[in-house]
Amino acid sequence: MTEADGLRLDLNAYHSEYLPTEGGTVDVVAAVRAAADGPAPRHDGLAEVLLLDCSGSMGAPQAKMRAARTATLAAIDALPDGVAFAVVEGTSQAQMIYPGRRTLARADESTRAAARRAVGRVAPHGGTAIGEWLLLARDLLGTRADAIGHAILLTDGRNESQRASDLRAAVRACTGRFTVDCRAIGSADGVHDWDGPELLGIAGALGANPVVPVEDLTGLADEFAAVLGRALAHRSGAARLRVRTGGLARVRFVKQVYPTIVDLTARGVTVGDHTTDYPIGAWGPADRRDYQIALEVDAMSSGSRRRVAWLGVPADGESDPPELPVDVEWSEELELFSRVHETVAHYTHQEGYADQVRSALEATRAGRLTEAEQHLGRAVAIAHAGGHEDKLRHLARVAEILDPESGRVRLRADADLRRWQYSMAYAPQTSSWVSGGGAGAVADPSPAPEPRVEPWEHCGELRTHPYCEGCGRHHTSTVDRSG
Template identity: 80%
Template sequence: MTGTDGLRLDLTAHHSEYLPADGGVVDVVAAVRAAPGGPAPRHDGLAEVILLDCSGSMGAPQSKMRAARAATLAALEALPDGVAFAVVEGTGTARMVYPQRRRLAVADESSRAAARRAVQRLTPYGGTVIGAWLLLARDLLATRPDAIGHAILLTDGRNEGQRDVDLRAAVQACVGRFTVDCRAVGSADGAHDWDGPELLGIADALGANPVVPVEDLTGLTDEFAAVLDRALAHRAGAARLRVRVGGLARVRFVKQVYPTIVDLTDRGVPAGDLTVDYPIGAWSPTDRRDYQVALEVDPMSPRLRRRIGWLSVHTAADEDPDAVETPVTVEWSEELELVSQVHETVAHYTHQEGYAEQVRLALDAAATGRSGEAERHLGRAVAIAYAGGHDDKLRQLARVAELLDPAAGRVRLRPDADLRRWQYSVAYAPQTSSWASGDPGEADPAGRVAPEPRVEPWEHCGEPRVHPYCDECGAHHRSATGRPG
């Protein structure tokens, strides 16, 4: 699918085709890959807000504030002419650093120089009210509704100056307005004062981008540059994954499963009869994301084959009702060998979702003093990581527990592992590796979609049909085998 924004999004669906005759759940992995579909848009269609934590903790030690200023200066220098931008000082309130008035500036040689001078004067003081920072970013970006809005949020602390309910309300007020990349500053010894679940809640709601912990301050400038490069490549600001089902199926859940796990189920917006759109954020031509769509399917007679749903992707500029839909086709069966198969893409992500859930449960238990329960959940996470060959995750978990027997999941919590040492693993746990066997979802190099096979005209649901499937109920006409659906 190519929108008028010059971006092509291609979707390929992977799932096991067989399910029991008495019905069940079909898990579909929708691999979405972006590619250029036309000339790149001009930079005046982009808007960037840098939310810089300047609370007192950023001065302990002062190297955090120095690194944050240096990274911001480098990001400003890299802003191309024409990009709308602003820098916000985040403390117990949100204050404009540049420009001074509540508006967006336009990047050019003069504005970049003025912004750099303003940033160099920043010093750490005060508290942390992240909701206020986000709401100011929303208001600033609302002045450019035509632009693709993005924010970089840098913090080293938790939202101590605001009630949780108020932060959640602020985040909800920003949903759909812009996307955000969170960078969480910690110390080299692995202790972090920010709150992993808190930042994940912000990141999940505002674009589903990973939360990236930063322990080596010398790399912060490169990290800012990488985030900015990706943001400046955005061509679509509000893409949607559309799920349309027939009368035989219902949506159980929709999740993003790569590059990070985010539940999108409650964010669906009706888009027609038995059709729901799920927001999937901003896209650039090199982006790759995978989604899991679980469909509950009714019982049917064995050997019947039906289309139970259709998946498609759309951008804000693409309202074509005839956009290419990828069908989800299943066959009911009584053969145990067929119905017990799990597609390897689904297994790959289910495995990683299990790890993230166990880490979350371990933190919840540890935070309320239930050390035995925390140990059990952490042991399960270790066993999953070990089985999957995720040595990086094992190293992170070793910060809070001794890994006595990783294969068996035997661990012992470290007595000196306070909650600050859990945050890195909690933030990193939902980040997944892509299913790479054959690189699923890669489009034909020319971007072509394989046409449906031609069949002789046939009749179903009282109407003549010229395609292999009945448009009314999804029945499959098996002309190749001589067995009509």
């Protein structure tokens, strides 16, 4: 459990504890749950930038621009006094809508009224350079480094006015500086001109929030207000998941697996020997996220039991947070080491679906339609086996589902790439695992964090934990059952 800024982050961990004697991979699901732990901080510790797509396509039809203005006004109205904010016009450049110069305004009755008037004057024109919009948001939020920064990005198109490499560079420059929620406008008949992988890359790097397609423009204002409400609840701006391994294990990958799948491996920051922190974004009291940590573990004799890793969620400035242990036992019994923990299986199943949808889109773009049908068929079979009717409805937009159980499908003749984006955006979004599979069930609690002990020497070094971090042996030697 970690506490900071009136917020408590609770950590549970789940995994199958048996390995074959030749070693292998231990998959751990770390469930992080937030809860309020004290009064909410003042709103002057929050900063918001609204990135409004004003490119020419937003005027075709004009209903998109009208809905975008209405949604932005709803967001402005929802800003409490004290929040720092700005509204940006996004075209082939990034220009200020409000305030008139490149700075943040402090929300109050007069600034909200002035922002409303400024938004009412925007009109669609020009191209789309999303990287420029993000860089301006970074600069604006950088003027309030003490605040928790967030942006809402609304677009209806792809990044056609700058090179893809420039967008990637802009995203890298913004990573860790603020979080973003992307809302992508399409038409009511399912045609979307934005690029799913492009927006997923932005969202994944800047907070790992889902990309949400919008086809019903009448609900856009409520959507903006809801997104802003969640952002205003943030009490921690830069939480971290810590993974510490002993000499027997190495990190293969770390992924967020709920509410959306995002690979965090390359973002890890080394903070000590065999210890890495992975950024997990901003948190409010209602937030819950799950992470998968894959550990490559060495071979040992049958019956050996060792502690191979420790997991924690350090608070800001905390160097020695409470930790949960990851224990494993080596066995020659196939029935034991072949078991997959139901939590891990739940997310592996959904990752398989997302991989197949992504591969199907890539094959379609390359003109390999038979291969695309094969990948789509596998995605359909996975969704059907998991009872995910919503995912089947998404795939039915681009393929005729002939037999969901066997995964037999046929690509629709009218399924151009613009109809793929909706499914692409939703593919990495996952359902949360709960113990027993029932709605509202509570997962079994993990073991309590290990106690600190008096320093003891093992493997040639002074140890401060009950287990030797070099070999995993318990300092009382009672856990090793190998004899």
